[in-house]
Amino acid sequence: MFRGAIVFLFLLAWTGRLDAQESQVAAGVAGREFTGNVIVDLFSPATMSGWLLQDSLRERPAEVSKKSPWLAGGMSLVVPGSGELYAGSYWKAALFIAVEIGAWALAYHYDKKGDSQTAYFQGYADENWSVVQYADYSLKNFIPANEQTSYKYMIPGTENKPPWEQVYWPELNRMERDIGGFYSHNLPPYGDQQYYELIGKYPQFVSGWEEVAPPNALPPDYDYIKAHLPDQYLYYGTERAKANDYYKSASTFVAVAVINHVLSAIDAAWTAGSYNRAHALATVQSVPGPVGIVLVPAMKLEYRL
DSSP states (O other): OOHHHHHHHHHHHHHHHHHHHHHHHHHHHTTTOOOHHHHHOHHHHHHHHHHHHHGGGGGGOOOOOOOOOHHHHHHHHSSHHHHHHHHTHHHHHHHHHHHHHHHHHHHHHHHHHHHHHHHHHHHHHHHOOOHHHHHHHHHHHHGGGGGGGOOOHHHHTTTSOGGGGGGHHHHHHHHHHHHOOOOSSSSOOOOHHHHHHTTTTTGGGGGGGGGGOOOOOOOOOHHHHHHHHHHHHHHHHHHHHHHHHHHHHHHHHHHHHHHHHHHHHHHHHHHHHHHHHHHEEEEEEEEEETTHHHHHHHEEEEEEE
8 A cells, every 4th residue: 555655656756747848848849930940940959958868869870881892802803893883883893894794705706716717727738738748858858868768657558548647657757856957846746736836837847838849849958948938838827827816815805804803803892991981871860849759860971991
């Protein structure tokens, strides 16, 4: 009974305190000209300070989103521009993506041109350069007559096959080593990349071109051969160089793509860090009104070093 009376008196006193505060707010509002601003119109500085000191009514900032520089950099290292998209830099994302697409497209384009040019100059060599003609010229002009029969590079029964299928390569290479002098290279096996490179690079192999087949064979003199290189040899060298240039261009654009990955990763990490340091913060402030709590939105620009 005694405890119930105490609770009743406490509630009665608390109700009176709330009534007094509402009366204070009403008195502050009465006779004032309204401006449209909730804080200015409804609250006096004294009322505001009293209410805003309460923990439940303090300013409550909205949650600030952050971007991970490590994640942004990793994303752009894999796919350029993706880290910029994640960090909210859309124009830079578009730039890095465009460079990536362009670099790989051009690399593919020049690689295919290189393949096409390679097929062309190799076909030209197959039609106009003969390893049998080269071997016969070398044997007759640089091997003493009494030793020529010891080099059996021709494969019996292959007369109707392509030249590269008529020759036993180890025996041909042995003869080249025995000749020495400006025969400084052994002809690689047919089809090897070096096979097609050497026959258009060194005068040693000039005698295999159709243009200098007997009776138009060049004399066995290195200086004379070097000064009278056949047109087929020169043309072939030019066409082979074109293929190499195409492949170099393809490699250059692959390098551009790789650099684009690295630069995009660095930029994405920096952009994410900048996003975290400088951006607008949306906040909501709770203030008391005559009939309850009023939520007042606010905007704050923040930069953190």
